[in-house]
Amino acid sequence: xxxxxxxxxxxxxxxxxxxxxxxxxxxxxxxxxxxxxxxxxxxxxxxxxxxxxxxxxxxxxxxxxxxxxxxxxxxxxxxxxxxxxxxxxxxxxxxxxxxxxxxxxxxxxxxxxxxxxxxxxxxxxxxxxxxxxxxxxxxxxxxxxxxxxxxxxxxxxxxxxxxxxxxxxxxxxxxxxxxxxxxxxxxxxxxxxxxxxxxxxxxxxxxxxxxxxxxxxxxxxxxxxxxxxxxxxxxxxxxxxxxxxxxxxxxxxxxxxxxxxxxxxxxxxxxxxxxxxxxxxxxxxxxxxxxxxxxxxxxxxxxxx
Amino acid sequence: xxxxxxxxxxxxxxxxxxxxxxxxxxxxxxxxxxxxxxxxxxxxxxxxxxxxxxxxxxxxxxxxxxxxxxxxxxxxxxxxxxxxxxxxxxxxxxxxxxxxxxxxxxxxxxxxxxxxxxxxxxxxxxxxxxxxxxxxxxxxxxxxxxxxxxxxxxxxxxxxxxxxxxxxxxxxxxxxxxxxxxxxxxxxxxxxxxxxxxxxxxxxxxxxxxxxxxxxxxxxxxxxxxxxxxxxxxxxxxxxxxxxxxxxxxxxxxxxxxxxxxxxxxxxx
Numbered sequence: 021x022x023x024x025x026x027x028x029x030x031x032x033x034x035x036x037x038x039x040x041x042x043x044x045x046x047x048x049x050x051x052x053x054x055x056x057x058x059x060x061x062x063x064x065x066x067x068x069x070x071x072x073x074x075x076x077x078x079x080x081x082x083x084x085x086x087x088x089x090x091x092x093x094x095x096x097x098x099x100x101x102x103x104x105x106x107x108x109x110x111x112x113x114x115x116x117x118x119x120x121x122x123x124x125x126x127x128x129x130x131x132x133x134x135x136x137x138x139x140x141x142x143x144x145x146x147x148x149x150x151x152x153x154x155x156x157x158x159x160x161x162x163x164x165x166x167x168x169x170x171x172x173x174x175x176x177x178x179x180x181x182x183x184x185x186x187x188x189x190x191x192x193x194x195x196x197x198x199x200x201x202x203x204x205x206x207x208x209x210x211x212x213x214x215x216x217x218x219x220x221x222x223x224x225x226x227x228x229x230x231x232x233x234x235x236x237x238x239x240x241x242x243x244x245x246x247x248x249x250x251x252x253x254x255x256x257x258x259x260x261x262x263x264x265x266x267x268x269x270x271x272x273x274x275x276x277x278x279x280x281x282x283x284x285x286x287x288x289x290x291x292x293x294x295x296x297x298x299x300x301x302x303x304x305x306x307x308x309x310x311x312x313x314x315x316x317x318x319x320x321x322x323x324x325x
Numbered sequence: 326x327x328x329x330x331x332x333x334x335x336x337x338x339x340x341x342x343x344x345x346x347x348x349x350x351x352x353x354x355x356x357x358x359x360x361x362x363x364x365x366x367x368x369x370x371x372x373x374x375x376x377x378x379x380x381x382x383x384x385x386x387x388x389x390x391x392x393x394x395x396x397x398x399x400x401x402x403x404x405x406x407x408x409x410x411x412x413x414x415x416x417x418x419x420x421x422x423x424x425x426x427x428x429x430x431x432x433x434x435x436x437x438x439x440x441x442x443x444x445x446x447x448x449x450x451x452x453x454x455x456x457x458x459x460x461x462x463x464x465x466x467x468x469x470x471x472x473x474x475x476x477x478x479x480x481x482x483x484x485x486x487x488x489x490x491x492x493x494x495x496x497x498x499x500x501x502x503x504x505x506x507x508x509x510x511x512x513x514x515x516x517x518x519x520x521x522x523x524x525x526x527x528x529x530x531x532x533x534x535x536x537x538x539x540x541x542x543x544x545x546x547x548x549x550x551x552x553x554x555x556x557x558x559x560x561x562x563x564x565x566x567x568x569x570x571x572x573x574x575x576x577x578x579x580x581x582x583x584x585x586x587x588x589x590x591x592x593x594x
Contacts, residue, residue, distance in 0.1 A: 040454075060457050066487075071446040071480035078450015081436065082458075102477075105440055106447055110428070 021176045021212075022050055022119045024155040028162045029087060030054050033061060039166070040079050044072045044090035051089065069094050073102035073114075080112030085166050091120040092134040096141060096173065104144055107171045111146075115165040116173045121151075121211055122262025123297070123306040124178035130296045133306075134175075138210075139267030141173050142240050148172040149240040151210035154183050156190045157237040164194055164238075177262075179212030179303055186218075186233070194238035196247040202232025205256040205321055210236050210269050213262045216307065219314035224321065231321065239272060248280050256286045258320050260312060262303075265291035288320040326405065327368070330536050333403045334364035335593045338562045340399035340412060342589065346582045348395075348416025350424050354560040354572035356396035358500045358533075359467065362555055363400040365539040366465055366496070375405040378433045384462055385451050387436050389444020390469035390498065394426035397434065406433035442475025444468065445495065449481045452493040452550075465494045471503035474512045479524075485550040486525035494543070495526075495552045498533065500559040504573050521552045533557035563588050 030053065033039045041058070043051055045067045055062045065072040072095060076086040088095050096103070096118055107114045118134065125132035138149050148168055150161035158176060165172035183190050186199040199214075200221055207217040217233050224231045234250060236242075251257065251273070261269040270289030277284065290312045297306060307313040327333045341356035366386060367373065374380035388397045395415055402409045414420040421430040425439030438444050448466035455462045468478065485493055503511045514520070521528045527547040531538040533555030542553045559573070560566030563585045566577075577585050 063453070063488075065484065066480075068480035068484070070442070070477040071449070071484055074443060074446020074477065074481065075450035075453065075484065078447040078452070079454045081447070081451055082454040084454060101440055102443065102446070105437070106443055109437055 021152065021155050021158040021180050025117060025158045025162050025174070025176060026050050026054060028159045030057065032163070032166060033058050036085070037061070038084045040076075040084045040086045042072055042076055042086060042088050044069050044088070044095055046090050046094075069098040070102050073099040074106055076114050077102070077106040077110060077112050080107065080114055081110065085113045087115045087117055089117045089119075091118060092125060092132045093137065094118070096134070096137050100140065103141070103171060108144055108146055111170050113166070113169050114171045115162070116171065117176060118173070119176040119178075121175040121177040122213065123303045126303050126306040127300045129300055130298060133297055135262065135292050136264045138173070138175055138239060139264055139271075142267065146170050147240065148238070150174040150194060150238050152176070152237045153209065153211050153214040153235045154180050156183050157194065157235065160191050160194055161237060175211060177212035179215055181212065181215040181218055191237065195243045196250060197235045197237065198232060198250055199235055200231065200233040202254065203230045204254060205258065205324070206232035206234055206254040207258045207260055207317060208234040208236065208269065208273060209260040210239060211262060213260055213307065213312065216312070216314040216317060217260055220317040220321065223314070223318055236269070239269065242272065242276070244276065244280070247276065248282070251277065251282050255284055256321070256324055257284050258288045258317060259290065260317060261291045262307065262312060263291055264294055265289055266294055286324050290316055290320065327403065330364040330368035333368050333400065334360045334536070335589070336403045337363060337396055337399040338592070339586065339589050340402070340409070341395045342563070342577055342582065342585045344395040344399065344412055344415045346577045347413065348424070349576045349578070350395070350416045351574040351576060352392045352395070352424070353575075353577060354502075354566055354569070355390065355393045355469065357561045357563060357566065358557045358559045359390075359393055359396055359498050360561070361534045361536060362467065362496055362498065362539060362557070363396055365536050365543065367400050367404050369540050370543040371463070371465065373404065375433065378406060382462065385435055385448070385464045387438070387444040387448045387464070387466045388426050389438055389466055390441065390472055391425040391438030394424055397426050398422060398431065401431070401433040404433070407431075441469070441472040442477040445478050445481040446484075448493060449485050449490060452485070452490040453488055456488075456490060456492055461492075463492050463494065465496065467496045467498060470497055470499045470501060470508050470514060471511070473497065473514055482521070482524045482526065490550045491548055493550045495550070497552065497554050498557050499554050500557040502559045502568065502570055502573070504570075506570065517554060521554070525549055527551045528554065530554045530556065534561055562592050
């Protein structure tokens with residue numbers, strides 16, 4: 021996904037001299053071509069995320085569209101107050117691209133587990149949050165974010181699902197997408213973990229059981245007009261996310277259900293149980309360890325049959 | 326309109342005592358500390374357009390020590406950005422003229438601050454952007470000494486020299502008092518000049534209440550980013566406020582207010 025998003029940015033920068041791509045000394049193997057092509061529109065700010073976000077704000081005050089690129093928690097939590105006070109309060113056209121959502125860098129340890137990011141950021145006023153699950157969703161997120169005159173966050177994941185695995189066609193925007201239509205039960209997810217949802221769906225297909233799957237490439241602001249009717253169709257809802265359950269997707273879905281008088285028979289929320297993972301491993305391994313893998317989804321759904 | 330930066334400084338001093346009295350608000354000492362710096366910056370150095378604050382050729386000023394909001398509001402009003410009656414809004418219920426500097430609805434304020442350590446990185450971004458675009462706009466950022474405890478400043482100090490941001494001038498209001506105690510007893514900054522020099526900045530020390538010294542500090546040619554370490558007195562102009570930690574937070578009321586105003590009238594003479 022990170023290559024897709026940087027390629028898209030490169031394409032957009034060809035026709036837009038106001039774009040500035042700032043990195044926090046990260047992006048090896050990903051950013052070099054952009055750096056070479058657009059020397060005046062690229063800055064490596066160094067390992068200094070508070071300054072990264074402050075400099076981005078200064079450039080934004082001059083009317084530039086700025087992207088800050090780093091991994092995990094660095095350009096989000098490390099500089100949270102700069103995002104709030106500097107960029108958001110001043111309506112800066114800033115897109116924060118953080119690669120390494122969830123357990124993307126699982127083996128690197130807790131410092132690199134980005135498992136509270138969108139929950140924390142979504143509390144900030146007027147921020148837009150993209151949580152793409154496929155390369156195509158990531159590209160659309162990048163395109164949309166540059167058109168928004170305020171701060172956007174794009175959470176990029178190492179894993180992703182393949183658009184060819186369903187038949188609804190590529191995304192045309194970041195509205196909620198019903199990738200599969202189910203009978204009674206739907207899995208709702210954000211990011212690459214939707215792939216676990218695909219696996220669960222395949223399992224149930226074999227026993228002639230149709231499970232729905234919804235991807236939410238944008239969680240703030242939420243498109244209620246699209247999502248609410250989708251939720252109303254289902255009796256059982258399973259949310260899946262590589263993020264703390266607190267203020268995560270599960271919270272969002274429960275808020276929407278409560279506010280719109282949607283009372284499903286069952287809601288299951290699969291996410292990280294308000295904890296750090298001191299155990300390391302690759303993304304798939306840590307999903308299993310935290311009961312947020314396809315088997316965990318299957319078990320949930322089987323429990324209500 | 327004032328004839329001399331000194332007149333503007335006097336106006337700022339009296340205004341901030343009035344505003345912190347009316348608003349029953351803090352930071353009068355911090356405001357008095359920078360009245361002369363602001364007066365020279367706006368009156369003699371910056372290229373500004375008070376009738377068109379967003380003019381593309383304007384120079385930029387960022388007050389990073391946002392707690393001295395009253396001082397920048399008074400300066401802007403003194404320079405004609407808005408009517409001085411507007412200063413009565415300061416700290417009042419329902420007003421947008423907050424204690425810490427806000428750009429919302431205040432003509433001439435470029436950037437809102439209040440949490441320390443935010444202004445300089447932003448000033449670097451503005452300076453770098455202008456440099457990349459080949460513009461001549463200058464950028465000035467005013468820091469407090471206590472604020473130099475914030476690590477974010479030093480990230481920006483490294484950045485400015487690495488990218489040769491010679492269009493950027495930092496002024497440090499070095500009054501040597503922080504919120505609870507002296508800078509020396511809190512987090513010592515000395516050797517302060519050496520610190521900036523070793524980060525490859527052009528450093529000038531001056532008396533932060535001497536307008537001629539401030540002017541020549543501003544106009545001295547620099548090839549690197551420039552820092553003016555302005556030695557100041559917290560509470561300058563009101564004898565009983567000078568060098569007193571108490572006046573970081575205390576608001577001038579009753580006789581204290583009357584006495585302060587009398588002293589400031591005499592200061593002008």
